[in-house]
Amino acid sequence: MKSKDRNYFKILRAGINTTYQDLGRNNLYHIGIPFSGAMDKRNFQLLNSLLQNDYNSPVIEFAYQGPHLKYFGKDIYFCISGNVSFKIITKEGVIDGNSYQCYLLKNDDEIDIRSTNKSVYGYFSINGTFGVDYYWGSCSINTQAQIGPNNGNKFSKDLEIEIIDINNSFNKRKLDYLGSTIENIRVIKGTNYDYFSETSQNKFFKESFKITKLSDRMGMRLEGPKIENIFDPNIKSEGLVKGVIQITSAGDPIIMLSDHGTIGGYPKIATVISADYDRLVQLTPGSNIKFKDVSLEDAETLYKLYQMETNNLISQIK
Amino acid sequence: MIKNILNLGDAALYCDFGSDVNQEINSNVIKYFYHIKKLNLKGITNLTPSYNKLIISYDLNIHSFLSLKKKIENIEIKENNKLEKNLIEIPVCCDNNFALDIKRVENKLKLKSEIILEKFFSKNYFCYMTGFVAGMPFLGDLNQEMRLKRLETPRVKVPKGSVGITEQFCNIYTFETPGGWNILGNTPQNIFDTSNQSNPNLVNPGDTIKFCRITLDQYNEIKR
Numbered sequence: 252m253k254s255k256d257r258n259y260f261k262i263l264r265a266g267i268n269t270t271y272q273d274l275g276r277n278n279l280y281h282i283g284i285p286f287s288g289a290m291d292k293r294n295f296q297l298l299n300s301l302l303q304n305d306y307n308s309p310v311i312e313f314a315y316q317g318p319h320l321k322y323f324g325k326d327i328y329f330c331i332s333g334n335v336s337f338k339i340i341t342k343e344g345v346i347d348g349n350s351y352q353c354y355l356l357k358n359d360d361e362i363d364i365r366s367t368n369k370s371v372y373g374y375f376s377i378n379g380t381f382g383v384d385y386y387w388g389s390c391s392i393n394t395q396a397q398i399g400p401n402n403g404n405k406f407s408k409d410l411e412i413e414i415i416d417i418n419n420s421f422n423k424r425k426l427d428y429l430g431s432t433i434e435n436i437r438v439i440k441g442t443n444y445d446y447f448s449e450t451s452q453n454k455f456f457k458e459s460f461k462i463t464k465l466s467d468r469m470g471m472r473l474e475g476p477k478i479e480n481i482f483d484p485n486i487k488s489e490g491l492v493k494g495v496i497q498i499t500s501a502g503d504p505i506i507m508l509s510d511h512g513t514i515g516g517y518p519k520i521a522t523v524i525s526a527d528y529d530r531l532v533q534l535t536p537g538s539n540i541k542f543k544d545v546s547l548e549d550a551e552t553l554y555k556l557y558q559m560e561t562n563n564l565i566s567q568i569k
Numbered sequence: 570m571i572k573n574i575l576n577l578g579d580a581a582l583y584c585d586f587g588s589d590v591n592q593e594i595n596s597n598v599i600k601y602f603y604h605i606k607k608l609n610l611k612g613i614t615n616l617t618p619s620y621n622k623l624i625i626s627y628d629l630n631i632h633s634f635l636s637l638k639k640k641i642e643n644i645e646i647k648e649n650n651k652l653e654k655n656l657i658e659i660p661v662c663c664d665n666n667f668a669l670d671i672k673r674v675e676n677k678l679k680l681k682s683e684i685i686l687e688k689f690f691s692k693n694y695f696c697y698m699t700g701f702v703a704g705m706p707f708l709g710d711l712n713q714e715m716r717l718k719r720l721e722t723p724r725v726k727v728p729k730g731s732v733g734i735t736e737q738f739c740n741i742y743t744f745e746t747p748g749g750w751n752i753l754g755n756t757p758q759n760i761f762d763t764s765n766q767s768n769p770n771l772v773n774p775g776d777t778i779k780f781c782r783i784t785l786d787q788y789n790e791i792k793r
Contacts, residue, residue: 280615280626281602282770283700283743283761387766396703396744398763439578487590488707490617490624490700492581513700514619522578525629547634550579554629 258324258379258414262406266364268314268468269406270392271383271399272374274307279387280490280513284398287391287510290372290468290532291333293561297428298332298374300565301353303421309383309390310376311412317364317373318406327417328353329362333373334430334533337364351426353378370430370533378421382413393510395469426568433530435543436523438496439550443518446482447498454478455520459539460504466536468510473540477502480518488516494523494531496542508532524550526557570597571623574641576634582625582641590620590709590737595697598623599774600646603653610640618774619698620707655776656693659741659756661732662788667755669731670720674751677717686782688715689753694739696776704743704761706772711737723749730755732780741772757783757791 262269272295275288289295289312299308311318317335330353331337337348340361348354348362350373356362367373383390383400390400397403401410444452460475484500491497495507497517506523507515509532523531524545534540545553570586577583584601587594602618605625612631617624627637663671663686671682678685694708711734719735724747727733731742733750740750743761760771772778783791 277614278606278616280617280624281606281699281774283703283705286615386763398703403763439576442575442577442583487588487620488698488701489619489622490577492577492615492624492626494578512702513617514698515701519577524579547576547579551629551633554579558630 258327258417260320260322260412260414262318262408262410262412263321263361264319265406265408265410266313266316266318269318270312270394271309271381271401272312272391273309273389275391275509276387276389283513284387284396285393285510285513286493287393287399287468288389289374289391290509291374291529293529293564294332294372294374296561297351297426297564297568298330298376301330301332301351301424301426301568302328302376302378303418303424304376304378304380308376309381310374311381311406313364313367313373313375314371315367317367317375319361319363320412321359321361322356323358324414325358325417327356327414328378328421328423329356329375330354331364331373331375334368334370335364335373336366336368337362351428353423353425355423369535371535372533377414377417379414379417382415395510424568426564428564428567431530432533433527435541436531437527437543437545437550437553438521438523439547440544441496441519441521443486444520446480446518447520448479448481451476451479456542456544459541462534462536462538462540464536468508470508470511471506471531473504473506475504478504478520483518485516486518488514491515492522494525494528495519496521496523506531524553526550526553570601570646571641574638577624579634580627580629582627582634582637584623584625584641586621586623588621590697592695592697594621595695596775601644602774604644604646605641617700619700653775655773656779657772657776658779658781659758659760659771660783660787660791661754661756661780662783662785663754664785664788667731667752669752670733671753673720674717674734674753678714680714685715686753688712689734689739690780690782694778694780696772696774696778697738698774699770699772702744702746703763704770704772705740706760706778707738707740708778709738711739717751719749720751723747727752728755730757730760732756755788757788
C-alpha cells in the first residue's frame with residue numbers, strides 16, 4: 252500500500268491499558284482461555300451503534316488515561332463512549348469533545364484522551380474498520396495470555412493503527428446520555444455460601460467493601476471486614492465464570508472479571524448478576540460497594556430490563 | 570452420572586458429579602463435556618470441565634436456568650461410552666537450573682533427589698483438566714510417598730515450561746505466571762501453541778502423559 256493511500260493513527264502516548272476489544276471469544280474455557288472482550292458491553296454496543304458499524308466491530312478500549320492519537324489520511328468520523336474527557340486538536344484550535352457524539356477528523360488532527368474521570372473504561376472507534384487479526388474468532392487482546400493482535404500486548408507509543416475500511420454512507424449522529432452508575436451490586440449467593448460463618452454472611456451483605464488498586468481486567472480485589480471460613484479455605488479446583496466472588500484464604504473477596512483464570516480453588520460466596528456487570532467494572536479503586544442479595548428469578552428479569560434499557564438508548568440515537 | 574445441577578450466578582449451570590477426586594468421576598465429567606460440545610447447542614457460551622464438576626455458561630438472551638437445566642438432565646450418556654485417549658510423551662530436563670524446588674522436596678519427602686526423580690518418571694499420568702491459564706494440564710496421580718503441599722509463599726514468576734507437583738497432582742506451566750507448585754524440571758516442548766487455532770493444546774482432558782527425562786544437551790537441542 253502506498254503511504255498516501257493509507258489511513259491510520261499514530262500513537263503519540265499509549266495510555267495506561269489500551270487494547271483492541273470486541274465481544275470476545277466463546278467456548279474456550281476448557282483449554283484455559285477466558286471470554287475477554289469489552290469490559291463494559293453497553294458502552295461497546297452504544298459506540299458501534301453511534302458509528303453505524305457492525306455490532307461486533309473492533310473498538311479501542313482504554314482505562315483511566317487513554318491514548319493520544321494523531322491521524323493521517325482522508326476525512327473520517329470518530330466517536331468515544333463512556334465517561335471520558337478528551338480534546339480534539341486541529342489546525343483551527345483545540346476543543347473539548349463530548350462522549351456519545353461523532354466528530355469529523357482530517358489529516359494531521361489529533362485526539363488526546365485525557366481521562367475516564369470517575370470511571371475506569373472508555374471506548375474509541377471510527378466509522379469504519381481497524382485492520383486487526385482475529386484469534387479464535389475475536390480481536391480482543393488478552394495481555395495475560397498474550398492472545399490477540401499486537402502479539403497480545405497492550406498498545407505502546409509509536410504503534411500505528413491501520414484503518415482498512417471507511418463507511419462513506421455514514422451520517423453523523425449523537426446520543427444524549429450521561430451514563431448510569433450504581434452503588435449496590437446485586438449478587439446471587441454462591442455454591443460455597445455455607446462455608447462462611449453466620450456473622451460473616453451478615454457482614455458480607457451489611458457492611459461495605461473498598462475496591463483496592465489491585466484491580467484490572469482479570470479481577471477486582473476488595474478489602475473490608477474479613478470473611479471467616481468455618482469449613483475449608485480451599486475447594487477442589489473448579490470452573491469460574493465472570494462475576495464470581497471468591498474469598499481468599501486471607502478472608503478477602505476477589506471478583507472475577509473478563510480476563511480471569513478459568514479455574515480456581517477458593518470458595519465462592521456469591522456471583523454478581525449479569526445486569527450489574529457493566530456498571531461494576533466502571534467502579535474505580537477507592538470506591539465503596541455494598542452487596543445486595545437477589546433471587547435467580549429476579550436476576551433473570553433484571554437482565555431483560557437492562558437489555559431493554561440498552562436497546563432503548565440505541566433507539567434514541569439520532 | 571450428574572448428582573445435582575445448581576446455578577452459578579444467573580448465566581451458568583453448575584453440574585456436580587461428586588466431591589471425590591478420582592479418574593472414574595473425572596472420566597464421567599469429560600464424557601459429558603465432549604458429548605455436550607458435540608451437540609453444539611445454540612446459546613452455550615462455554616463448557617468448563619474440572620475434577621468433579623462441569624460448568625456450562627450460557628447466553629441469558631437465549632436460555633434461562635430452568636429450561637437449560639431440563640435439557641441437560643435429559644441427556645443420556647451410555648456408561649460404556651469409551652473416552653478417546655492419547656498417550657503423549659513429554660521430555661523434561663531436571664538440571665539444577667530447572668529443578669527449582671528439588672531441595673525443598675528432598676526435605677519434605679525425606680527422599681534423595683535421584684529417588685524422587687526415579688519415582689516421578691516411572692509412572693504415567695492422567696489429564697484431569699486443562700486451564701487456569703491457557704493449556705495448563707492438571708495431571709495425576711502421584712504415588713502416596715511423593716505427595717506434599719504447595720509452597721508457603723507462591724513464586725511471583727514461575728518460568729514457562731516448568732513441571733511442578735503438589736498433593737496428588739503434577740502440572741506444566743504453559744506461560745510464565747505466578748504459582749506455588751514444587752518445581753522439579755522444565756520441558757523444552759511447547760504445550761500451548763497460540764498459532765494452532767484448531768488444536769492449541771498438546772494435552773487434553775482424558776489423555777495420558779509419559780514424562781521422559783532428558784539431559785541439558787538434549788534440552789538445548791530441542792529448544793534450538
